[in-house]
Amino acid sequence: MRERAEAAGQGHVFRFWDELDAAGRERLSGQVASIDFEEVARLGALLSAGPPPAPNRFEPPDTFPLERGAELEERAREARARGAERFAAGAVGYVLVAGGQGSRLGYDGPKGCFEVGPVTGRTLFGWLAGRIAAARERHGSVAPWYVMTSATNDAATRAFFAEQDHFGLGAENVRFFTQAMLPALDSEGRIVMSAPDELFLAPNGHGGTLAALSDSGCLDHARERGVETFSYFQVDSPLARPADTLFVGLHALAGAQMSAKVAAKRDADEKVGVLGLVDGKLGCIEYSDLPDDLRHAQTDDGKLLFRAGNIAAHVLERSFVEELTRGELRLPWHLARKEMPMLNEAGTIEKRPGVKFETFVFDALGYAQRSVVLEIDRALEFSPVKNADGADSPASCRADLTRLFRTWQAVAGVPVSEHAVEVAPEFAETEEEFLARMPAEPRRVEGAGVVYD
Ligand code: UTP
Numbered sequence: 217m218r219e220r221a222e223a224a225g226q227g228h229v230f231r232f233w234d235e236l237d238a239a240g241r242e243r244l245s246g247q248v249a250s251i252d253f254e255e256v257a258r259l260g261a262l263l264s265a266g267p268p269p270a271p272n273r274f275e276p277p278d279t280f281p282l283e284r285g286a287e288l289e290e291r292a293r294e295a296r297a298r299g300a301e302r303f304a305a306g307a308v309g310y311v312l313v314a315g316g317q318g319s320r321l322g323y324d325g326p327k328g329c330f331e332v333g334p335v336t337g338r339t340l341f342g343w344l345a346g347r348i349a350a351a352r353e354r355h356g357s358v359a360p361w362y363v364m365t366s367a368t369n370d371a372a373t374r375a376f377f378a379e380q381d382h383f384g385l386g387a388e389n390v391r392f393f394t395q396a397m398l399p400a401l402d403s404e405g406r407i408v409m410s411a412p413d414e415l416f417l418a419p420n421g422h423g424g425t426l427a428a429l430s431d432s433g434c435l436d437h438a439r440e441r442g443v444e445t446f447s448y449f450q451v452d453s454p455l456a457r458p459a460d461t462l463f464v465g466l467h468a469l470a471g472a473q474m475s476a477k478v479a480a481k482r483d484a485d486e487k488v489g490v491l492g493l494v495d496g497k498l499g500c501i502e503y504s505d506l507p508d509d510l511r512h513a514q515t516d517d518g519k520l521l522f523r524a525g526n527i528a529a530h531v532l533e534r535s536f537v538e539e540l541t542r543g544e545l546r547l548p549w550h551l552a553r554k555e556m557p558m559l560n561e562a563g564t565i566e567k568r569p570g571v572k573f574e575t576f577v578f579d580a581l582g583y584a585q586r587s588v589v590l591e592i593d594r595a596l597e598f599s600p601v602k603n604a605d606g607a608d609s610p611a612s613c614r615a616d617l618t619r620l621f622r623t624w625q626a627v628a629g630v631p632v633s634e635h636a637v638e639v640a641p642e643f644a645e646t647e648e649e650f651l652a653r654m655p656a657e658p659r660r661v662e663g664a665g666v667v668y669d
Contacts, residue, residue, distance in 0.1 A: 217248050224253035225405075232412035232563060240413030247415045251399060251407070259398070259573050260405030262549055274501060274510055275493040276521050279478065280466055282591045291469075292462055299465030302445060303355040309443035309534075310348055310359065310458050311429070313577075314341075314373060314451040315366035315395045315419045320603050321610075326369040328451045329376050332601060334614040334636035335665040340601065341376065343454035345383035346641030351459030352385075353642070360441050361390045362434050366419035370394050393432035395424040400556060400572045408570050409559040416558065421574025422450075422528075423547045430541035438534050446537070448530040448577070452600040454617065456529060457645065464531055466588045473536035473584035478524035479594040484512045489578075491524040491589055498587050500526045500578040524589060526578060527598045531588075540583060547575035595620055596646075618665070624650040633658070636665030643668045 221227050229248055236244065284292060302308050318327035328341035338346070345361075352358055365373045374392055377383070382390050397417040399407040408416040425448070429435050438446070445464065449456040457463075467475040476498075478491050489500040503511075506522060513521040556570040581587055592598065599616035602608040614636070621637040624647050637658070644650035650668075658666035 217245060220253060221248060224257060226251075226253065226256065226407050229407055229409060229415060231561075236413050244413045244415070247417065250397070251415075256399060256401070256407065259549065260401055262551060262573075263401065263403065263405055263571060268548070270505075271494045273493075273495050274506065274522070275496075277491050277493060277498060277524055277589045279524055279589045279591050282480075282593055292466075295465030295469055296461045297465065298468050299461030299463070300355060302464050302468055303351060303359075303459060303461065304357050306357040306359045306442055307444045308359055308459070308464055309438050309441070309446050310361040311364070311425065311446045311448045311532075312344060312361065312451060312458075313364045313422045313425055313448070315364045315369070315424070316422070316451070317366075317368065317418065321601060322604050326365070326373045326376065326451075327601070328373065330601060330610070332454050332610055332613050332617070333638050333667075334618050335638040335661050335667045336640075336669075338454075338638070338640075340451055340454055342380070342383065343641060344449070344451070344456060344458065345380075345385060347456070347458055347645060349383065349385060350642045350645055354459070358386075358389060359443060360438065361385065362429065362438075362446075363390060363392050364395055364425055364428060365392055366395050367397050367417070368419075391434060391437060393428050393434050395428040396420045398573055400570045402558060402568060402570050408556060410557065410565075411559060412563060416556065416570070418572050419574075421550065422577045423575025423579060425577055426537055426541055426547075426580060427545055429537055435534065435538055435541070444534050446532045446534060448532060450528050450600070452602060453527075453598055454613065455597045455599050455620075457597050463529075463588075463590050466590060467531040470586055470588050472531070472586040472588050473533045474581055475531045475588040475590065476578065476581060477527050477529040477590050477592050477597075479527050479592055479598050481520055481523045481525045484520055486525065488525040490522045491526050491578075491581075492522055494582075497582040498584070498589075499582050500576070524591070527592070527594075528578070530577065532580075536580075536584065540580060547579045549573050550576060621668075623647075627651065628654045630654070633666050638665065638667040638669075640667065640669035 218230050221229055314328050323330050329339050331337035331339050398420045400416045402408055410416040447458045449458050476491055487503045489502050492501045515521050552572040555567045557565050558568050560566045599613045600608050601610055601613050618636045621639045622632050625632045628651055644653055658668045660666055
């Protein structure tokens with residue numbers, strides 16, 4: 217292993233070997249054994265390669281809009297019916313990506329264990345599991361749920377699910393799979409070490425989902441279980457709708473391979489990636505890549521031309537993931553340059569510039585022959601927990617939940633609660649479902665608010 221590392225110009229990873237005890241040697245050699253040095257060399261070459269050439273042409277995508285006339289409303293009805301058929305047939309499996317490090321939130325544990333229910337403190341995993349359980353009731357079918365973790369949070373995630381009795385979904389219907397980890401590199405392309413017996417490894421980005429689904433046997437499992445389509449969602453928004461019949465139905469009617477949901481950007485300067493055609497191919501255009509004039513460009517009716525903010529909810533055909541992962545999948549690398557604590561030659565920790573490498577799942581959109589881009593109402597289905605405070609934080613998310621559920625109370629003609637309100641996903645996922653459950657008395661939770669469950 218030492219020779220292999222030296223031949224790759226990474227011999228320094230064994231610099232402190234002689235000082236390590238047996239456990240340290242085992243840890244380090246285990247990590248080094250998992251390193252693909254050829255890939256590390258390719259990543260290292262990117263450090264000096266400069267940014268990829270700027271695209272020539274950006275265009276907004278064709279979108280199934282939120283404001284719909286009679287014709288599109290009819291299409292939406294047809295799509296919902298088609299989507300419902302797919303769910304009822306058990307043909308739609310769920311893919312949750314929860315392998316991220318959640319460093320901005322700074323919570324000690326898998327992000328999914330974080331409590332965001334404004335009244336009950338329901339966890340992010342609990343919200344998403346509840347939505348899957350509700351879909352099971354609604355459609356009278358059971359489909360597997362694939363949960364992606366990474367080496368750092370896999371054991372804790374599995375333990376949490378076991379503790380929660382897999383949220384009543386049945387352990388046989390929840391399958392965990394683990395994405396690959398990659399070393400960070402310093403500015404010279406050397407593997408960063410975080411301790412004498414430890415490499416600095418980070419998950420390879422949510423683009424790693426596709427290869428991990430294949431390598432872990434989940435694709436075979438899905439095929440055996442009759443899953444033809446995956447509903448893909450992130451761990452951080454309790455309002456995510458993994459069982460959205462409109463989305464799955466539009467995707468099916470279009471014969472699409474990979475589709476995406478978008479929410480209108482709040483303003484030109486909101487720092488989110490937008491979906492668009494980049495030199496004719498669907499992809500996500502990072503905020504910093506969209507030239508200023510295009511960022512502010514407007515349509516005739518005064519909307520932003522590039523407003524299709526990516527919310528990272530996708531539908532993918534299983535056959536599409538199989539095709540992509542048959543050979544070696546080469547999604548483009550995204551480099552995150554940041555100061556990171558690293559071991560120096562003297563064996564002490566020092567903050568120095570380093571680079572983390574990730575691939576992103578939305579880059580697979582460019583490989584799809586057909587895609588649907590569905591515009592959703594952010595108030596109804598997107599309030600992510602990203603930061604410890606401020607925008608996209610636990611506080612803003614809880615406030616968004618209560619705000620949404622109060623509007624349902626108002627429409628139902630019940631006195632709007634002055635306290636926090638929570639509507640359990642098993643009780644209702646939409647305003648229509650909520651109205652159909654009325655009249656109903658919420659449960660009061662002393663000092664917290666009211667909950668419909
Ligand atoms: P984010 O881009 O918000 O990253 O992930 P993060 O790692 O969770 O948080 P920060 O940036 O460190 O604060 C969006 C979604 O993609 C998943 C995350 O778990 C989250 O659901 N993800 C991200 C992975 O599954 N693997 C990764 O390598 C990165």
